[in-house]
Amino acid sequence: MQETLNTLLARATAELPVLKSRADFEAAKARYVGPNGEFTVLMKQMGTVPKEQRPAMGKLINETKGRLQVQLDAALARIGDAEIAAQLGPAIDPTLPPPDTGPGTYHPLTLVREEMCRILRKAGFTVVEGPEVETEYYCFDALNTPADHPARDAQDTFYFPEKARFANLTKKTPEEKYLLRTHTSSVQIRTMLKGNPPIRIVSPGRVYRRDTSDATHSANFHQIECLYVDKNVTVRDLKALLDYIFASLLGQDTVTRFRPHYFGYTEPSFEVDLSAQHLPKVNKDWIEIGGCGMVDPAVFEGVGYDPEVWSGYAFGMGLERLAMLMYGIDDIRYFYQNDLRFLKQFA
Amino acid sequence: MKISLNWLKQYVRVYSSIEELQRAVTFLGFEVEGVESTALPPLTNVVVGEIQTRAKHPNADKLSVCTVDVGAAHGGVRTIVCGAPNCDPGNRVVVALPGAVLPGDFKIKQSKIRGQQSDGMMCATDELGLGGDHAGLLILDPAAVIGLPINEALPGGDTILDIEVTPNRPDVLNHIGFARELAAWLKYDVRFPEIKFRGKPDGAPRPDLLAGIRVDAAEDCPLYVGIAVTGVKVGPSPAWMQERLKAVGLRPINNLVDVGNYVMLELGQPLHVFDAKKIRGRQIIVRRAADNEKLVTLDGKERTLNGRMLVIADAERPLVVAGIMGGADAGVDDTTTDIVLESAYFRPSSIRWTSRRLGLSSDSAYRFERGVDPHGTVEAAYRALDLILETAGGTVVSPVFKVGRDRPWSREIKVTPNYIRAKIGFDITDDEMRDALIGLNLRITAEHDTPKGIEWTVRIPSYRSDLDRPIDLVEEVLRIYGTDRVPPATCAGPALIDGDDDPIVLFNRKVTDHLVGQDFHEVVNYTLRARSELATWVSDASAEELGLSNPFVDDQSHLRPTLVLGILDSLKLNQSRGVAVSRLFETGRVFMELSGTVQECVGVGFVLCHNPQDRVWLARPAPDFYTVKHQMGILAAAAGIDLGRAELVPVRGAFWGWQEGHSAAAGEMKDGWTARFGLLNLAMVRAAGVEGQVWAGMFAILPGKLAAAGAHPRYQNFSLFPAALRDIALVAAAARPAGEVRAQLLTVARAATSATATGATFSVEAVELFDLYTGAGLPEGKKSLAFSLSFRSAERTLTDDEVNAAFVKIQQDIAADGTLSVRA
Incomplete structure (x- = not known):
């Protein structure tokens, strides 16, 4: 008996470690410990063993069974591991590049616009939009630009034929012409006519000038403009906001200054210069970055606000110019060519 | 505007270095566009x-x-x-x-x-x-x-400043005006040239030279002064005058012409000198031109005038386009001995209109259209007479003709120093303000105590017609005080103001974030496109509506009806430069024509380019129609549009730019939105010079349709019991859209599970297509669509019997109309 058990165990020890598949294992397992398995048969022979030998024999069988089970468990674990390994395939090479295109990128003008909007949002400004095709009223008249002002000339502004009809725009008079807005200031008027002060808005958007395209000029470009209307707004408040914006955008070392200027819709009016020597490729002491001023009382009267009660400031600047300064870009046309080698530099 | 420093020094003491001077000019509000020195630097050897x-x-x-x-x-x-x-x-x-x-x-x-x-x-x-x-x-x-x-x-030399003067300051378009500004900044006085002629001619009346002046258009010419001088000798002007004129870029001609230019650049008043012999009928008439009246101007061009234009004429013909340019044959020449000097005030808008209409500008027109000092007319004429007598000799003939009125000028502005302080937001003392105003020749003529503090009455000189309101004086005070001295301050914590960012902004952010996350590169292209390109995208009638009246260049003449045009340009540029490119998108306004009107829409467009020649070590499946349909669904959803509920029409016929049979459209502009997506027309893509197949999508929506963020969604309870699944394969005509078959199946399934049909109290939860088959085993012209139906009850686990009963009914009912059959 003992010999038979040892032989059986030796055979299992030889056979089980080389089994290849789960099916082979199941078959082998059945051969040993299945209902008609060899080991099962031996166990059933216990009844024929003389009574005095039974404890020793029982012990022997139990030990053998234990060893057999260890062999079976090991075989099953090994086959399970092999199966997982087969599912996985060969190991990856982590240094191979992903074959997918990407990552995607935001256009630098979007990045600058959104950063400005984020900065202004902290100062309480909400973002508004307005149409790019405008009427003369919103683009000029309401902004205190006289009918024969040179800026309105067909030489500088894109107009549409008299018969043109734009469904989402209403003319004040039949003679009024449609045009492509020359600045985002038209959105100021739309906002003031729609709501009541206090108003605090930022309006980014595309504007158009009838101009030659070169390294610094583009037939369409983008502006970002702010309007704040409240009681007791001062020149100093305007300066404070500009200081805050440019320090946030370009760093604490950025300094701004006002130069007197003239715009029809603000009084007093200023041009804003900034000094940002810490930026790369900035080789001028002062760089002109935008225009601003205190909203002209005539503009308030035009939208039905009492200039004795309300005061405010407005400022605007070119997004391209800002982006060129921030990133050290020296030609405005790169923004519109969309060479991926350009676009990928700002993500 | 060019300013000669030597010339300027005649009127104001300028001690400062060029750098300091430049700074002063800058902070007075005039941009220095250039500084040119004709003086040698110190050079040894x-x-x-x-x-x-x-x-x-x-x-x-x-x-x-x-x-x-x-x-x-x-x-x-x-x-x-x-x-x-x-x-x-x-x-x-x-x-x-x-x-x-x-x-x-x-x-x-x-x-x-x-x-x-x-x-x-x-x-x-x-x-x-x-x-x-x-x-x-x-x-x-x-x-x-x-x-x-x-x-x-080579001693001496001069420094020339090129100054940009803003349109509100025509009074500074001359050396005296500029000296006034500088004097205010430097706190010096201006030395005005002494004018000797006081309006009393020495000579006897000479009606044979000039009998009279008549102004027929007083509205456009409120004041006209004409003075005849006899016995002048034409010759070169003196060296000092030539030098100053040359310094600011004018070519000296002769003493008479040069005096006119000199006085214009000194005092700002344009003048005209006539050869008296050429004035036919000895009569000067200021009148409107006749329609189609012709005049050859000094530049040799024949000008066709009209009835709105003002001319200076004699009894027979026009001599000068008033205030703009003289005629070719009325000016002085070498033989001139008798002249008539003109100094006039013309209405700025009249000059501007005529100058624009004729496409004719001049130094004179530039000043008149911005506005000259309405009370400097006579003084300038007298100054010019002094210089004519000095440089060309002659005798002033009686009388001095003056037609029109020198309208009395008395403008005063009342302002309180407290008002100025309130507007600027920081302290400047009353004395500083007073000094600034007085320096600018803005005299305080009276002081009153008022409840708002002391109030000043400020007298405005006639050349400062830009000053009209108290706020205008705020700027003057700040200008002289120094705008760079506005003290720093912290940005005040604002009160919250209603409202979120505009729905357009929110939409653009959403789609941009999504597409960038999907490995797309954002591009930006011009709005204006060529007329010829539009033919691929819209009908001729539509293209007509999108045109500008005054394009600057031919290839930028029409508004874009789609962003895809520009994106294709970007694709082409990168391909031609050998830069691998596959996914691009753009957001921006697009313009859609709808029954004769143009709608400005919010748009987004994208392309997915597949080029089989692109080499990758591990191939990915090529994009197909369903790739772009998936993206389009997400973009539409960002605008609140459920593309799954919209009717999708495959492209047939002229859907502009899209490949028939491989693209689809949903929504129409009359609903306020539209989507087009699929494969771009292969011929068009090839013609555009782009390689490979281009899958694309465009979405446009009226700004008004982009709803502001709505209420939060309400939670819907869902069943915790298991679903019962049954599969069904349906045979349909090959051309029949799968969406239609699914809709029919859904209707039938809903009916079969409704309480009245089989007594069932459960619902069909989903009908999903999972297989599409054509080929062997199916009749010609048919296809098989396999759907998975999922049934579920909110209250219990469904039994096989009740689900089978419903499924049997579905199998029977779906075949009822004969268009579909259940595949065995």
Whole structure:
């Protein structure tokens, strides 16, 4: 008996470690410990063993069974591991590049616009939009630009034929012409006519000038403009906001200054210069970055606000110019060519 | 506007350095666009020399070898190699000797040029820092002393400031006006030129020269002054006048013309000088032109006038386009002996209109259209008379004709210092403000105590018609105080203001974030496109509506109806530069024509380019229609549009730019939105010069349809019991859209599970297509669509029996109309 058990165990020890598949294992397992398995048969022979030998024999069988089970468990674990390994395939090479295109990128003008909007949002400004095709009223008249002002000339502004009809725009008079807005200031008027002060808005958007395209000029470009209307707004408040914006955008070392200027819709009016020597490729002491001023009382009267009660400031600047300064870009046309080698530099 | 510093110094003391002066001009509100100096910097070892001989360089075609006498003190005659065309013997020139350092740190040394010894350099103006060109050597006066240091030979010089004057300040378009500004800044007084003529002519009346002046258009010409002078002698104007005119870029002509220009640039009043003999009928008439009346102007061009334009005419013909340009045959010439001097005030808008309409501008028109001092007319005429008598002689003839009124000017503005402080937001003392105003000749004529503090009455001079309201004085005070002195402050914590960002902004952010996350690159293209390109995208009638009336260039004449056009440009540019590109998108406005009107829409467009030649080590499936449909669904959802519920129409016929059978459209502009997506027309893509297949999508929506963020969604309870699944395959006509079959199946399934049909109390939860098959085993022209139906109850686990009963009914009912059959 003992010999038979040892032989059986030796055979299992030889056979089980080389089994290849789960099916082979199941078959082998059945051969040993299945209902008609060899080991099962031996166990059933216990009844024929003389009574005095039974404890020793029982012990022997139990030990053998234990060893057999260890062999079976090991075989099953090994086959399970092999199966997982087969599912996985060969190991990856982590240094191979992903074959997918990407990552995607935001256009630098979007990045600058959104950063400005984020900065202004902290100062309480909400973002508004307005149409790019405008009427003369919103683009000029309401902004205190006289009918024969040179800026309105067909030489500088894109107009549409008299018969043109734009469904989402209403003319004040039949003679009024449609045009492509020359600045985002038209959105100021739309906002003031729609709501009541206090108003605090930022309006980014595309504007158009009838101009030659070169390294610094583009037939369409983008502006970002702010309007704040409240009681007791001062020149100093305007300066404070500009200081805050440019320090946030370009760093604490950025300094701004006002130069007197003239715009029809603000009084007093200023041009804003900034000094940002810490930026790369900035080789001028002062760089002109935008225009601003205190909203002209005539503009308030035009939208039905009492200039004795309300005061405010407005400022605007070119997004391209800002982006060129921030990133050290020296030609405005790169923004519109969309060479991926350009676009990928700002993500 | 060019300002000569030498000229300016006649009226105001300028001690400051050029840098300080530039700063003053800048902070007065005038941009300095350029500074040019005609003065030499101090130069050592640069002397006057005379060229003695010139020979061709043996080894260079364009070079000469000259001998130049630079004076005994500097070594006598030297050999110098020169490349200038005008190094001819006898010319006295500027010689930089070895050891000299020219502007730009250009050191002169003895050297060999193409094997030839050269002992210095002869200089052109640019090499001396005098600007100008490099065309030839600066040739000096033949009397210049040989060997004299150049700073002694060419003393003096001038500095010219090129100033940008804003349109509200026509009073500064002249030297006196500019001196007034500078005087206010420097706190000096302006010295005005003394005017001797006081309106009392010496000469007897000469009706044979000028009998009278008539103004027929007083509205456009409120004041016209005409004065005749007899016995003038035409000749060159004096050197000092020529020098000043040349310094600011004007060519001296003769004493009479030069005086006119001089006074314009001194006082700002444009003048005109007529040859009295050429005034037919001895009568000057200021009138409107007749329609189609012709006049050849000084520039030799024939101008066709109309009835809105003002002319200065004689009894027979127009002589001058009033305030803009004289006629070719009425001006003074070398034989002129008697003249009529004109000084007038013309209505600015009249001059501007005429100047624009004729496409004719001039220094005179530039000033009149911005507005000259309405009370300087007579004074300027008198100043010009002084200068004419001084430079051309002659006698002023009686009378001084003056037609119209010098309207009385008395403008006063009442302002309180407290108002000014409130507007600027920081403290400036009353005294500082008073000084600033007085410096600008804004006199405080009265002071009153009011409840708002002391109030000033400020008198505005006639040349400052831009000052009209208290706020205008705030700017004047701040300008003189210094706008760079606005003290820093922290940004005040704002009160919250209603409202979120505009729905357009929110939409753009959403789609941009999504597409960038999907590996798309954002591009930005121009809004204006060529008319010819539009034909691929819209009908001729639509294209017509999108055109500008005054495009600047032909290929930017129409509004874009789609963003795809621009994106294709970007695709092409990258491909042609060998930059691998596959996914691009753009957001922006697009313009859609709908029954004769144009709608400005919010748009987004994207392309997915697949080029089988692109080499990758591990291939990915190529994009297909369903790739773009998936993206389009997400973009539409960002605008609140459920593309799954919209009717999708495959492209048939003229859907502009899209490949028939491989693209689809949803929504129409009359619903406020539209989506087009699929494969771009292969022929069009090839014609555009783009390689490979381009899958694309465009979405446009009216801004008004983009709803502001709505209420939060409400949670819907869902069943915790398991679903029962049944699969069904349906055979349908091959051309029948799968969406239609699914809709029919859904209707039938809903009916079969409704309480009235089988007593069921559960619902069909989903009907999903999972297989599409055509080919063997199916009749010709048919396809098989396999759907998975999922049933579920909110209250219990469904039994096989009840689900089977419903499924059997579905199988029977779906075949009822004969268009579908259940595949066994």
